[in-house]
Amino acid sequence: MTPYAAPVRDFRFVLEELLEHGSLALPGFEEASPDLVEAVLEEAAKLAGDVWAPLNASGDRQGCTRRHDGSVSVPDGFIEAYQAYAEGGWNGIGVSEARGGQGLPEVVASAVQEMLHGANMALGLCPMLTAGAIEALAHHGSDEQQATYLPKLVDGTWTGTMNLTEPQAGSDLSKVRTRAVPQEDGSYRLFGQKIYITWGEHDAAENILHLVLARTPDAPEGNKGISLFLVPKYLVEADGSLGERNDVTCASIEHKLGIHGSPTCTLSFGENAGAIGYLVGEQGRGLNHMFTMMNEARHKVGVQGIGVAERACQHAFAYALDRVQGKRPAHRGGGECAISDHLDVRRMLLSMRARTDALRALALYCAAQLDVARHADEESDRQAAQARAEVLIPVVKAFSTDQAVEIASLGVQVHGGMGFIEETGAAQLLRDARIAPIYEGTNGIQALDLAGRKLQRDGGRALGGLIDEVEGTARALCAAPGLAPLGEALAAGAADLTAALAVLLEQGSDPERGPDAVQAYATPFLSLAGHVLCAWQMGRSALAATAARQAGSDDPGRPDPFYTTKLASADFALRQWLPVGRAQRAVIEAGMESLVAFEPGAQ
Amino acid sequence: MTPYAAPVRDFRFVLEELLEHGSLALPGFEEASPDLVEAVLEEAAKLAGDVWAPLNASGDRQGCTRRHDGSVSVPDGFIEAYQAYAEGGWNGIGVSEARGGQGLPEVVASAVQEMLHGANMALGLCPMLTAGAIEALAHHGSDEQQATYLPKLVDGTWTGTMNLTEPQAGSDLSKVRTRAVPQEDGSYRLFGQKIYITWGEHDAAENILHLVLARTPDAPEGNKGISLFLVPKYLVEADGSLGERNDVTCASIEHKLGIHGSPTCTLSFGENAGAIGYLVGEQGRGLNHMFTMMNEARHKVGVQGIGVAERACQHAFAYALDRVQGKRPAHRGGGECAISDHLDVRRMLLSMRARTDALRALALYCAAQLDVARHADEESDRQAAQARAEVLIPVVKAFSTDQAVEIASLGVQVHGGMGFIEETGAAQLLRDARIAPIYEGTNGIQALDLAGRKLQRDGGRALGGLIDEVEGTARALCAAPGLAPLGEALAAGAADLTAALAVLLEQGSDPERGPDAVQAYATPFLSLAGHVLCAWQMGRSALAATAARQAGSDDPGRPDPFYTTKLASADFALRQWLPVGRAQRAVIEAGMESLVAFEPGAQ
Structure with missing residues (x-):
């Protein structure tokens, strides 16, 4: 398997250029200076790339073993890799200092989680579940329970x-x-x-x-x-x-x-x-107590999907850049070329890259909302951010994980016959990714959470606020030189989401047929929302990349390829990926009659 | 794993009500009476369901073994199952009588192939490859080679x-x-x-x-x-x-x-x-000789995907009808229900069913064209059918197999947590299906074959003939009571395909940028064509189901659930699946600039 190189540059782009260090300036995050955050990202990248990632394939091959006495051993190297993580203090980075953690913002903790899951998802699950236990005890445990159990959970013992x-x-x-x-x-x-x-x-x-x-x-x-x-x-x-x-x-x-x-x-x-x-x-x-931490756990699963998607990208890019096969007439005098030069293969690569970047930006935007919801001075700011995060979380969980499966599957395809051979590693990423749409509430449950509880309870107000932001970005794109086609695409996406929301609210509130309508429209609605919100983040990325170039941080004679790629990704996301998602409006407007009429048992 | 019940009723619907026994009446197929065909389908269903299907999961678990001497043993039971197939004469059903086969039409042979792959894809590959060898020798072998080798290949020895x-x-x-x-x-x-x-x-x-x-x-x-x-x-x-x-x-x-x-x-x-x-x-x-049989081999891989998709459907339906979880307020007084009654789950089931039926109808339509191409009296009929089949084959191969992966993945999702457990069997279907988009020419290669060679060489004439047929079906739907919304959807799909074809032909014929344009648009074009042509078949299915009802073959007091399901599937395919495919027109119209600008190696 290709080595894993954590996408630190893209984390920094999102934190610095999209979120503009936003949540890092909140009260309680005084320690989280840009320098410290950068150092944390670099250190996490080392742990992920050097310690966790090399065990991903061997852990898959060896698996876990249960002995007759009921004890279970994990794959070779996992214990040491987990201990390196715990001893490095990583288990507590998102836990408040009062509880023995580092109290770093959720945006930073999320970035670290993505790296660890990208490096080794199977191992990453261990601390992910521990984090849930920490949350449960921190919110609902007695003082004595907290004193007895929390410190050793937080330090990873x-x-x-x-x-x-x-x-x-x-x-x-x-x-x-x-x-x-x-x-x-x-x-x-x-x-x-x-x-x-x-x-x-x-x-x-x-x-x-x-x-x-x-x-x-x-x-x-x-x-x-x-x-x-x-x-x-x-x-x-x-x-x-x-x-x-x-x-x-x-x-x-x-x-x-x-x-x-x-x-x-x-x-x-x-x-x-x-x-x-x-x-x-x-x-x-008990169920209420569980649900209080479920939002965060669901966000983490979405981030996990993004981690695997990033790894699938890196794996596919490395192969496609290396594998020489066939010729591209328009390329280098028509000689042989790497398959990454064939535009059909390049479409797969760009689709993987654009989608992964978009999912990451949305997940980190959502994490920033969680930071604001906990740390902002004003109660009204906290409430608004909480409402926004609660709408975003089912999207981050379900959309990121569905897309991660598709991205990992494209990664297999890029490898051709090699992709089907287990030793190559691409297949493992698809197999690993496939659980994420299922656990922590299936993606169908996420869609119902969004289309039912979260949109119906406030009449779509929180989502409406997000759509306003999308429209604002669309206007900014339309006004920016060369980006108008992206702005028009995004505006059309926002209009689709608004229209679909109206259908969902109108039919979903019907006392008799409402529950069926929510069920019928939930999945296409979440998919539409995911596409539009991700496209929004890529629209913002295009604006930020353009601004960086104009500010001269990018030498016009030698343009920074990071921004070139980001602009190509944004163009692809808005003009070639968003249209597919926009089709979900038509799906919703087709109504639910064929679903109601269909009797699966009577064939 | 759920037992496999071959979809004989649907094969008969396609052969009798969509294809109207068309190719069975061709010269050379005098023996292929409707009664004989029905008997062949029933017997193949028994072999598939009773002999091959029970070995699917055990064969997956056991796998193949290579010994130090280089010999390879296949899983337990496979030898006997293969011999039952060979002794039953199944290996020669599509081979001409002159060569020792039964000389049955390709539509019948394709139906049999789908059953065998649905029952046990790994075993089905053995005769699939043999069929390729038979074709190669039959077309290009010397008389002596044919006399020496063909009989034992045809009888499966x-x-x-x-x-x-x-x-x-x-x-x-x-x-x-x-x-x-x-x-x-x-x-x-x-x-x-x-x-x-x-x-x-x-x-x-x-x-x-x-x-x-x-x-x-x-x-x-x-x-x-x-x-x-x-x-x-x-x-x-x-x-x-x-x-x-x-x-x-x-x-x-x-x-x-x-x-x-x-x-x-x-x-x-x-x-x-x-x-x-x-x-x-x-x-x-050598390559030319290979390519003469490649069309058929590609059709067979498409059919293989459909077989696995059908099995995934059956597996998911059985689980969803059995698994009680939650309540549907609109259902049976609001009590507990099987998950198949939740409309979100039902969406997955209907999507699986509608797509599988559509793919099957298109693959068999294509097989009928192959029959006409070989057996029609008039040379002009043969040529027209051959041209049509050659355009359809990359669509059948690539679209069916891409969709099969999605259908098998949905099948995993329907099972929830159970879907991720290997013993359940749903995951095997996803793993098995995943090879089909790769081998026998990757789906990217199929798309290039369609968008490049096959459309450019005749200026889209053969595909244009198919679009004319799609438009005819759209008009018939618009004129049929209750089916007008389907007709409008199909007409819009046909218009999209026409528009995308114009872009492809115009930009693809550019001497300089043509090859890049073909590469850039190939995959979205094939996807669009697949959606429209499958929707066309489902439009024809809706007309046939309605006609059957009107002809009184369906008792109005007790409507045949087969037609009810077919009408729900057609409605879903045209109004909820086709819109997603139609988005590929926008993808093509977005142009290829972002692909050309993107440098995968410069990140």
Whole structure:
């Protein structure tokens, strides 16, 4: 597999030239000077490229091993690579200083996450799940729980898991059956089975803290009967040392399409006396507690998709620039050329590059909104940014991951026959990427979250604010020399999104048919929104690249190829990628009758 | 994995109601009565469903094994399944009676091929390659070669392979280096290495006939120096018995993303005294001889994609109808429901079904054109059908296989978390499908074949004839009660294709920039053509389904669900799928400047 070179230049472009250091100037981020941020990005790039990336292919080949005693070992080198990460303090970069982290802005943490997932997605999942556990305890844990468990989670000594799914309870978590029986000492004993538990058992850390959704006795049916529990693999003594092994075991690990280096476990709770667990937050509010951290987890999965897409780009570019095959008449006197010179191959490469850049810019814009939502002085600013982030997150999660699968698949195609051979590495990226549209809420669930809850509750106001921004960028493009065609394309995209939003709001609010309408239009609507918002970011990129050139930071005699590529990517994104997304307006306007009439069981 | 039920009803719908038995009435097909065809389809369905399909998952898990002596064994059960196929006479159904086959029309042979690939694509590759060898010998072999080798290829006792690719010669076969040195007895000795040889070595048949592209000494460089040779694994004695082992060995088998049951071999020719080979056809015309059979082979790969897509549909439908999760307010009093009742899931299912049906109808329409091209009385009819088939074949190959990957990926998504677990089987279909856009000429090569050679040589005349037919169907839809919206959508699609064709012809014929323009527009053009032509077939399907209802073959009190589904599929295809393809017109009209400006190596 081609070495991974973290796209530090593009992170800096987004942070400095698109976001203009925006969220770095917020209260609480005083330490995050541009120099420090640059140093953090460079150091993360080294960890990703030098330590994590070389283990990606070998981890895929070797996979994880479960022994008869239920213990699980991760691929060779993963333990050391995880420890290098923990010892470098990377696990806490986005955690507040009060909790022992570095308190860096989410935009920086997101960039670091992208690098780690691009280097080694299977390994990246371990800290990603730990971050969820940190959030859960930080928001809902008691002072004592926080004191006991948070420091070792934040410094990466222990890892965390999220135990939600059961065989009968996937997208519908109200069906959770795992039981939590209260004990006299205030603890609980848990009994049940959880499936698809990422890094549920492994040998890379001395303890694992499982956060588990379970149902207390006599709890009402449905969502309101579900509570959140902390179940350590090893119980923690009063002095902080590790005590007895808890009654939770790994019953099996899954044989999966991808992310072979990430152990996906079935966990059995309470095969003997019951797994000792502690209530986190309020009884009956387990799902609510989970949802408070779900937005961030979903953003992280979107970023993960972008990381894999970036790696697929680099892999495909390296091959296409190296592989000589055929001739391009218009090129170098018509002699033989690298396949990257054939415009059909170049279309694939530019499509991969433009889309990856666009997804990254949107994900980091969203991260900046999260920073503002937490750190801005004014409550109204915080609320507005939070509303905007909540609309963007399902788009970042679903659109980035759907696109990542397509980008990784194009990466296979660029390699021709080599792409289908596992040793080449392109196929692994496709296999790994394919999980991201499924977990942390399927992309269908994301689309329903957007088209249902998030747009219906405010009548599309937050999205409308974003569309206003898109229109502003379109006007700026129309006024900029040479960029008018991009502006016209973007304005048309904004008009499509506005029209589709009107259909969704009108039909979605119908008391009788509303729920069906939301279901019918959700996926095309999210796709349309994703295309328009990504195109918007590429429109902004074109403006920023043009401004950089005009400001003379780019020598006209030797133009910086970064900006040349960015302008080509922006042109492609707005004029060749956006039109495909715009077609989703027609899909929505076609109505839902064929879906309603279709009876899948009656063929 | 869900059992495979061959879509016999849909094959009959296409043959009887769309093609109206058309090619079955041609001279030479007198035996192919509707009753016989129906019986053939039913018998093939049994072989596919009962014998081949149950080995699909186990063959994937076990894969092929190469031993130290270079012998290769295929997965358990494959030998018996292949022999059941050969003994049933299936290998010769499309081969003329004069050559020992059954001489059935290509439309019937294609339907049988789809079933076999849907049941077990890895095994289906073996006879697919043999068919290529049969074609090569039938068209270009000497009488003696035909007498010696054809009967055992046709009855399946021996299998065939195609040896084209070398490490430096993939899409550009002019770079073939394998040497063929003439011997005094008129034979040749071959020296060289071929890669990606499908079923290049195996234990399912007693002999393997390799058709090999190689270069004679002093031959000119490039295409004109390449000749075609027949190299048997075991030499064949004058009495037809097997003689000495030839000097060709399997050096390795590939570890691939999918089709694990199909051995993909690196073959070494002439590690000792040289592999004995016999010139097939004329010296220096090896590539031409290959290309004469390439059209058919490409059609078969398209059909293969459709087979896998159909299997993915069946797999996803079975899961979605069975899996209860969540509630649909508008459904059955708002209680729990199968996920197939959620309109967002139903969108995925209908999209899979509509696309698969559309691809099948187009592939069989193309097969019917091949039948007319070979069997029609009038030379002008034959030529017109041949021209039409040649335009359609790259579309059938590339569009069907690209769509098959998307359909298989949707199939994974329908399964949620289960889809990522290998035991479920959905992931295998995605892995298997992923090769089809790559081999037998990448889909980029198909697009260039269409946009370059096939459209430029006749100024788009053959495609124009097809567009006329599309417009006729659009008019008929507009005149049919309730189908006008479909007719309008189809008419708009036809207009887009006409406009894109004009751009392609105008810019493509430019002496200087023409080759770049063809490269730049090829892939979006093929995608547009695929969408429009598939939508056309679904428009014809809607008309046929409506006609069947009006003719009373469908009891109005109990409407046949087949037609209900077909009408929903047609509505979806024309109003929700076609718009996405229509966007490719805008992509083409955006021009090629961003592709030309983009320098992949200068980032």
